[in-house]
Amino acid sequence: MNIKLNRMDQPLKFLIIDDDEHVLATLYDFLSDKKYDVISASDGLDGLKLLESDKQGFDLVITDLVMPQISGIGLISIIKKKFPDTPVIAITGWGEYPEAFATESQADKVLSKPFELSELDKAINKLISSKKHKV
Amino acid sequence: MATPLIGTSESIERIRELIDHVADTGLNVIITGESGVGKEVVAQNLYDKSPRKDKPFIKVNCAALPDGLLESELFGFERGAFTGADRKKRGKFELAHEGVIFLDEIGDMSLSLQSKLLHVLQSGEFAPLGSEKEVRSDAWVIAATNQELEQKVKKGLFREDLYYRLNTIKIFIPPLRNRPEDIPPLIDYYIEKYASQFDKKRIPKLEPDAMEKLMAYSWPGNVRELQNVLKGSMVIGDWKEIIDDLYFKSRSAAVTSSEESALEGASIVDVLLDFKGVYSSDQALFSLKKVTKKATDRIEKEVISFVLDKTGWNRTNASKILKISYKTILYKINDLNIKRHNE
Numbered sequence: 013m014n015i016k017l018n019r020m021d022q023p024l025k026f027l028i029i030d031d032d033e034h035v036l037a038t039l040y041d042f043l044s045d046k047k048y049d050v051i052s053a054s055d056g057l058d059g060l061k062l063l064e065s066d067k068q069g070f071d072l073v074i075t076d077l078v079m080p081q082i083s084g085i086g087l088i089s090i091i092k093k094k095f096p097d098t099p100v101i102a103i104t105g106w107g108e109y110p111e112a113f114a115t116e117s118q119a120d121k122v123l124s125k126p127f128e129l130s131e132l133d134k135a136i137n138k139l140i141s142s143k144k145h146k147v
Numbered sequence: 148m149a150t151p152l153i154g155t156s157e158s159i160e161r162i163r164e165l166i167d168h169v170a171d172t173g174l175n176v177i178i179t180g181e182s183g184v185g186k187e188v189v190a191q192n193l194y195d196k197s198p199r200k201d202k203p204f205i206k207v208n209c210a211a212l213p214d215g216l217l218e219s220e221l222f223g224f225e226r227g228a229f230t231g232a233d234r235k236k237r238g239k240f241e242l243a244h245e246g247v248i249f250l251d252e253i254g255d256m257s258l259s260l261q262s263k264l265l266h267v268l269q270s271g272e273f274a275p276l277g278s279e280k281e282v283r284s285d286a287w288v289i290a291a292t293n294q295e296l297e298q299k300v301k302k303g304l305f306r307e308d309l310y311y312r313l314n315t316i317k318i319f320i321p322p323l324r325n326r327p328e329d330i331p332p333l334i335d336y337y338i339e340k341y342a343s344q345f346d347k348k349r350i351p352k353l354e355p356d357a358m359e360k361l362m363a364y365s366w367p368g369n370v371r372e373l374q375n376v377l378k379g380s381m382v383i384g385d386w387k388e389i390i391d392d393l394y395f396k397s398r399s400a401a402v403t404s405s406e407e408s409a410l411e412g413a414s415i416v417d418v419l420l421d422f423k424g425v426y427s428s429d430q431a432l433f434s435l436k437k438v439t440k441k442a443t444d445r446i447e448k449e450v451i452s453f454v455l456d457k458t459g460w461n462r463t464n465a466s467k468i469l470k471i472s473y474k475t476i477l478y479k480i481n482d483l484n485i486k487r488h489n490e
Contacts, residue, residue, distance in 0.1 A: 057161070060168055081165055086174045086315040093172070113311060 024140065025049040025068065029059035029087065030076040030103070035125075039074065042129050056082025060090060063098075070098055072139060074132075077104040077113075088117045099139040101132070149191030153336045154329035158321050162189065169316050170196035175268065177253070177313045178291040180320035183371030186291040187251065189318055194247045199287060202246030205239045209260075210252035211459050218260055219276055228277025240273055243286035253313070254294030258306065265309045288313070323366040323373065330362045333370060337377045345381045357386050364393045375486070382484055448483040451476070460487055 026048050030036045036052050043050045053059040056079050063070065073091060077084035088100050105125030115122060121135045152163055170193050178186040194204050212220060223238030239248055267273045268288060272281040290313050299305035323329065366372050380389045451469065458464040466476040
């Protein structure tokens with residue numbers, strides 16, 4: 013299924029959170045090219061503030077796991093409580109413990125760094141289409 | 148009501164914001180920072196803003212007790228669990244049910260207790276010593292440490308899985324020397340607070356140059372040291388002596404670090420005789436006896452405070468360590484105005 017078919021009148025809005033500027037920029041460019049509306053935050057607290065203040069809400073969140081202040085694990089738990097319909101992709105490069113936690117805190121998909129952007133694309137398409145089916 | 152988090156620095160503003168956003172989540176929190184920065188104040192603020200604020204807040208200092216005692220303190224025991232357990236005792240985790248358990252100095256916890264703690268965090272259950280039945284506890288775990296847990300994990304002294312589990316929310320409080328703009332509001336707050344405690348005794352207003360000196364000082368003991376200095380100034384009723392004291396401290400620290408320890412004697416003399424201070428000493432009041440008394444008092448106060456802190460203010464134990472009578476230690480505490488360190 014082509015991603016463009018999934019979109020309603022408005023482009024889908026994604027929130028990406030990572031404390032690594034390089035990763036954030038790469039994700040931003042990749043997703044913007046795909047014509048998503050992308051908003052980025054460099055840590056969990058800023059990400060949470062964006063989630064809470066954005067009236068329309070986000071269609072998908074992509075977050076790093078190991079971050080200062082609010083970790084990805086903490087952020088995913090909060091998202092799943094406050095915004096249960098928002099799918100979350102966790103990205104990590106830190107070995108088994110955080111990854112196991114990510115699954116425990118109900119991330120919809122965990123991707124280990126390094127991953128191919130096509131893998132991310134696939135995961136996004138899958139989550140967006142299943143979200144659409146639910147609605 | 149918890150002590151408010153005082154400060155206008157960006158890092159303190161950020162911590163306040165973080166507290167507001169996570170206090171209702173019940174997610175594990177670890178608070179880090181040097182001794183005296185106010186980790187317990189942050190824990191209490193989290194508790195105060197949480198839906199658990201009417202439930203217990205139970206503090207456990209993990210460094211204060213030997214392993215076995217800490218275990219029975221945390222998880223409790225059944226009657227007959229060990230020699231001397233003549234009655235059942237409920238553990239802190241049980242007492243903190245639906246409230247907060249604040250695990251201070253978590254970096255000092257033994258590996259075996261760490262695995263028991265991990266079990267509680269994973270399952271919400273634990274077995275008191277001598278019991279086969281697991282007890283449920285919905286305690287919100289807020290831990291604190293002044294140690295680098297990452298380093299302890301690397302050295303195998305702290306469980307990596309426990310580290311990540313506690314690290315869900317991490318609040319780092321920077322040392323006071325990195326946020327001098329917080330010093331004036333802290334001083335204002337504590338002067339106000341202590342004024343009511345110390346019989347409304349007011350100390351003269353701080354002149355701008357004196358404030359500058361206080362802001363330039365490195366405060367190795369952080370907010371706790373600032374509190375002690377302010378309490379001292381309330382008793383003496385004067386800033387000059389206090390600032391001299393700090394001047395002496397930073398000077399002797401600088402002297403020690405440059406290995407010119409021969410000069411240290413000179414700076415002690417300076418301070419005791421008030422030669423190089425902000426004010427000059429009154430020659431008429433000067434005598435060797437007075438200077439000796441002042442020096443002895445100062446050392447006695449430091450040593451007694453240190454031992455009291457190490458014994459958790461157990462005066463009987465402290466008097467045994469110091470080889471003085473119980474009566475003498477009580478007298479010294481009063482005479483030298485030794486105060487318990489708490490924030």
